[in-house]
Amino acid sequence: MQPTDISNPDYFHKVVDCQWACPAHTPVPEYIRLIAARRYTDAYMINWESNVFPGILGRTCDRPCEPACRRGRVEEQPVAICRLKRVAADYKSDIAARLPKVPKRKNGRRIALVGAGPASLTVARDLLPLGYEIVVFDRDGAAGGAMRTQIPRFRLPAKVLEEELHYILDMGVECRFGSAVSSMRALLAEDFDAVFVGTGAPLGKTLQLPGHEAAATNVHTGIEWLASVAFEHIDSIGEKVIVLGGGNTAMDCCRSSKRLGGKDVKVVVRSGFDEMKASPWEIEDAINEDIPIVNFCVPKRYLIENGKLTGMEFEKVRREYDSDGRRLLVPTGEEPLILPCDDVLCAIGQENSFPWIERDLGIEFDRWQLPVLDKTSFQSTHEKVFFGGDAALGPDNIITAVAHGHAAALSIHLFCQGRNVNDRPADLSTLSSEKMGIHQWSYDNDISHDQRYAVPHAAKEQTLNDINVEVELGFDEALAHAETLRCLNCDVQTVFAAPSCIECDACVDICPTDCITFTANGEEAELRERLLAPAGNLEQDLYVSNPLGTGRIMAKNEDLCLHCGLCAERCPTAAWDMQKFLFNPAKAVNA
Amino acid sequence: MSYISKPRFHHPQLEKNALGYVRRDYEGTLTTLCGGCGHDSISAAIIHAVHAMSLAPHRIAKVSGIGCSSKIPSYFLSKSHGFNSVHGRMPSVATGANLANRELLYLGISGDGDTASIGLGQFCHIVRRRINMLYIVANNGAYGLTKGQLSATADLGSRTKFGEESQFDNIDLVSLAIDLGASFVARSFSGDKDQLVPLIQAGLSHRGFAMIDVVSPCVTFNNTPHSTHGYKNAWENSVMLSEIDFVPMREEITASYDAGKDHEITLHDGSVIHLHKTSEGYDPSKRESALRHLNACKSEGRIATGLLYINQLQSDFHELSDSVDKPFNSLNEHDLCPGAEVLEDINETFM
Numbered sequence: 001m002q003p004t005d006i007s008n009p010d011y012f013h014k015v016v017d018c019q020w021a022c023p024a025h026t027p028v029p030e031y032i033r034l035i036a037a038r039r040y041t042d043a044y045m046i047n048w049e050s051n052v053f054p055g056i057l058g059r060t061c062d063r064p065c066e067p068a069c070r071r072g073r074v075e076e077q078p079v080a081i082c083r084l085k086r087v088a089a090d091y092k093s094d095i096a097a098r099l100p101k102v103p104k105r106k107n108g109r110r111i112a113l114v115g116a117g118p119a120s121l122t123v124a125r126d127l128l129p130l131g132y133e134i135v136v137f138d139r140d141g142a143a144g145g146a147m148r149t150q151i152p153r154f155r156l157p158a159k160v161l162e163e164e165l166h167y168i169l170d171m172g173v174e175c176r177f178g179s180a181v182s183s184m185r186a187l188l189a190e191d192f193d194a195v196f197v198g199t200g201a202p203l204g205k206t207l208q209l210p211g212h213e214a215a216a217t218n219v220h221t222g223i224e225w226l227a228s229v230a231f232e233h234i235d236s237i238g239e240k241v242i243v244l245g246g247g248n249t250a251m252d253c254c255r256s257s258k259r260l261g262g263k264d265v266k267v268v269v270r271s272g273f274d275e276m277k278a279s280p281w282e283i284e285d286a287i288n289e290d291i292p293i294v295n296f297c298v299p300k301r302y303l304i305e306n307g308k309l310t311g312m313e314f315e316k317v318r319r320e321y322d323s324d325g326r327r328l329l330v331p332t333g334e335e336p337l338i339l340p341c342d343d344v345l346c347a348i349g350q351e352n353s354f355p356w357i358e359r360d361l362g363i364e365f366d367r368w369q370l371p372v373l374d375k376t377s378f379q380s381t382h383e384k385v386f387f388g389g390d391a392a393l394g395p396d397n398i399i400t401a402v403a404h405g406h407a408a409a410l411s412i413h414l415f416c417q418g419r420n421v422n423d424r425p426a427d428l429s430t431l432s433s434e435k436m437g438i439h440q441w442s443y444d445n446d447i448s449h450d451q452r453y454a455v456p457h458a459a460k461e462q463t464l465n466d467i468n469v470e471v472e473l474g475f476d477e478a479l480a481h482a483e484t485l486r487c488l489n490c491d492v493q494t495v496f497a498a499p500s501c502i503e504c505d506a507c508v509d510i511c512p513t514d515c516i517t518f519t520a521n522g523e524e525a526e527l528r529e530r531l532l533a534p535a536g537n538l539e540q541d542l543y544v545s546n547p548l549g550t551g552r553i554m555a556k557n558e559d560l561c562l563h564c565g566l567c568a569e570r571c572p573t574a575a576w577d578m579q580k581f582l583f584n585p586a587k588a589v590n591a
Numbered sequence: 592m593s594y595i596s597k598p599r600f601h602h603p604q605l606e607k608n609a610l611g612y613v614r615r616d617y618e619g620t621l622t623t624l625c626g627g628c629g630h631d632s633i634s635a636a637i638i639h640a641v642h643a644m645s646l647a648p649h650r651i652a653k654v655s656g657i658g659c660s661s662k663i664p665s666y667f668l669s670k671s672h673g674f675n676s677v678h679g680r681m682p683s684v685a686t687g688a689n690l691a692n693r694e695l696l697y698l699g700i701s702g703d704g705d706t707a708s709i710g711l712g713q714f715c716h717i718v719r720r721r722i723n724m725l726y727i728v729a730n731n732g733a734y735g736l737t738k739g740q741l742s743a744t745a746d747l748g749s750r751t752k753f754g755e756e757s758q759f760d761n762i763d764l765v766s767l768a769i770d771l772g773a774s775f776v777a778r779s780f781s782g783d784k785d786q787l788v789p790l791i792q793a794g795l796s797h798r799g800f801a802m803i804d805v806v807s808p809c810v811t812f813n814n815t816p817h818s819t820h821g822y823k824n825a826w827e828n829s830v831m832l833s834e835i836d837f838v839p840m841r842e843e844i845t846a847s848y849d850a851g852k853d854h855e856i857t858l859h860d861g862s863v864i865h866l867h868k869t870s871e872g873y874d875p876s877k878r879e880s881a882l883r884h885l886n887a888c889k890s891e892g893r894i895a896t897g898l899l900y901i902n903q904l905q906s907d908f909h910e911l912s913d914s915v916d917k918p919f920n921s922l923n924e925h926d927l928c929p930g931a932e933v934l935e936d937i938n939e940t941f942m
Binding site for chain 2: 073074075439445446447449502503504505506508509510512513514533534536549550560562564566569570571572573
């Protein structure tokens with residue numbers, strides 16, 4: 001193997017699994033250490049710079065970081081990263097003075113943002129401090145997009161939502177809320193230097209089955225129904241409710257129903273429990289609220305009596321795999337399942353919809369009716385028009401929308417200066433030693449062996465009776481502190497200096513997870529076979545040094561490194577050093 | 592010295608041995624030696640060896656004297672028996688323990704000061720008495736605990752960190768052991784686990800007195816380019832007289848060997864070692880051959896390593912003295928007071 005090029009920021013960034021997995025690349029270990037030090041405001045600001053909505057995301061994020069967390073590879077559960085983010089938001093002090101200053105004198109550029117969801121607001125957040133004038137359009141009467149309309153208040157209290165929306169809106173956004181933009185042509189005719197489309201995936205699907213016509217008044221589209229609940233247009237539902245679908249919208253629908261009068265609420269899913277798209281913790285929360293989940297039942301028709309919906313019929317299926325390994329749902333031949341119901345909520349997916357964008361403006365769409373975009377700049381085939389969030393690549397999640405927003409804001413900034421949007425500034429990274437003295441580091445390398453701490457919940461009697469009562473209470477300071485100590489500080493990197501190594505084996509002997517091997521060089525596949533301990537996780541790199549005095553190389557398997565620093569503590573020549581790698585993607589402000 | 596304890600998390604696919612233990616189950620407390628000390632690698636090699644042999648920790652007794660070397664039994668096999676004795680007196684304690692309980696495996700850990708200076712007399716006698724044990728000398732040619740003075744094993748002309756040059760010829764422990772009748776004598780280097788681990792396994796399987804002299808650099812006081820016990824010299828000037836391959840009793844032999852150069856030896860516990868002779872005319876079953884090769888290497892300033900001499904047919908102390916075949920602690924009243932008839936039989940022998 002070639003010696004590892006650690007000057008490429010991607011190498012160490014990848015070692016910080018959580019940050020690498022995060023679409024916005026939030027420096028997770030850095031803010032967790034600040035929480036451990038009870039510097040909540042500092043921890044909050046790191047998040048705010050990176051993911052814009054720490055309080056919201058600390059409650060609602062899809063947490064791509066947690067399945068990636070290294071802790072999950074050395075024991076059962078990853079660090080509760082998401083809920084620690086919430087801790088920073090819950091315990092911070094006033095941040096007004098820390099928010100970026102918005103210049104009174106504008107730079108003369110006006111940008112239209114269509115949709116007031118997380119993607120658009122991220123663009124606004126990045127561009128306002130640079131002197132841009134920002135006009136935000138939304139069909140709803142208030143900002144927030146899916147964060148407001150699709151996430152129930154028992155998961156995201158209004159106070160938290162409003163606070164974080166207002167940090168941005170109060171920077172001087174011109175809001176044109178309450179009516180949908182009906183023509184891109186008309187918008188482009190206005191005096192905007194660029195248009196950003198962050199309209200999400202606003203079209204819910206319903207299930208057109210026999211009986212639908214008669215049942216229509218009691219068959220609802222999940223996201224539309226949730227939006228109506230959010231705006232308090234709907235405050236009740238029938239006693240017997242069937243929710244169709246296995247995603248997070250289905251979980252929000254069933255739990256909301258339970259709070260609006262539903263007594264017998266069931267979730268019915270075509271496929272198996274283990275195939276459900278909903279986050280495991282949201283499924284768990286639904287089950288904890290005594291909502292049964294019925295799997296392997298395919299809806300067949302709405303049952304109507306006297307012109308009114310009375311129930312649904314389902315065909316029972318089982319899972320089989322065809323010769324290509326594709327999963328099939330095959331009818332079992334059993335009697336159909338009949339479930340009585342008063343209302344049906346269809347949470348079976350959502351789609352993009354751009355009826356308001358005329359197709360002759362030069363904005364191309366692909367065969368899925370998604371805009372044709374440059375995946376880095378988010379610029380469409382019309383140079384002034386940029387997309388982000390669900391509107392760009394189809395339904396995903398808030399943190400992805402934020403990441404798109406940052407990237408699009410940078411593109412818009414480059415575009416408005418007449419620069420090439422693909423000539424982007426380099427990401428920012430630093431590497432600095434954590435050494436304080438002999439065997440003393442400026443990070444806490446004595447990691448905790450504790451199991452993951454559960455977030456306390458409010459009593460069910462209380463939460464099920466009021467849709468505005470938040471279920472999760474969040475960690476208190478003591479629990480939060482204990483949880484922070486589970487973080488392995490993966491951003492504190494093991495940096496190896498081959499010329500200093502005397503090949504004494506001290507690091508090999510001390511390493512708790514057998515990461516380090518001194519051996520002859522070879523091709524990666526073959527080298528992995530010769531390491532001290534199995535190195536089968538090919539997603540994790542080997543750190544390979546230049547040849548040493550004996551001609552051997554040092555090969556470190558990054559997979560299970562605990563970043564405990566013992567290799568560096570035992571190293572007699574400081575060939576190993578623990579160095580903190582801080583990484584932040586380039587944003588508009590860096591261009 | 593590290594202040595944190597070693598995290599308990601280990602590699603999830605760490606191999607379990609026949610007893611269900613992973614390697615880390617054989618560890619001890621975190622080392623307090625200097626970072627980079629060769630002795631820590633000896634500890635690690637012992638852990639690798641006993642894990643691979645699936646030895647039950649409670650069947651092993653660690654005995655040591657005084658010195659940096661003699662501290663290391665704390666750092667491995669924390670579930671085994673242990674006795675940290677007086678300076679240079681480990682052989683007496685090991686002898687006594689071995690007499691009292693012949694069923695345990697005895698692992699003696701000593702250093703060049705403990706063995707070649709204050710304990711030289713004791714060492715000579717335990718070799719002579721053929722006590723069944725593995726005696727490991729962590730040999731760094733310096734007195735590390737007292738700030739690095741030259742020890743009795745420092746080679747003529749070797750120099751310490753402070754520039755002090757050894758004016759006297761060294762005591763060569765392997766030659767001495769072979770001369771005094773040890774039946775398993777080896778030398779290795781702490782940095783070379785590929786060699787050290789199978790030697791430890793073979794030494795533990797060998798019945799009789801086994802001794803491994805391990806060049807184990809003192810990273811703080813005796814690791815200069817002019818020290819014959821430093822890492823640089825050990826890496827550059829080691830010459831393997833034989834390569835060793837250890838196959839524990841339970842395992843099938845899969846490797847193929849060259850009949851001309853390879854030497855297969857079955858040990859008392861059924862394990863097999865293969866010796867691949869890499870030096871011309873060298874025969875590890877002949878004392879004279881071993882001593883001749885040792886001296887030849889020494890005169891060239893090189894360190895002869897590998898299994899230098901083995902005689903697996905020699906009787907050990909218990910066989911020679913016809914001692915009781917059970918441990919003392921399992922002898923019952925009848926064993927100890929067999930009655931008047933036995934006494935009469937004994938008295939008969941004096942008639």
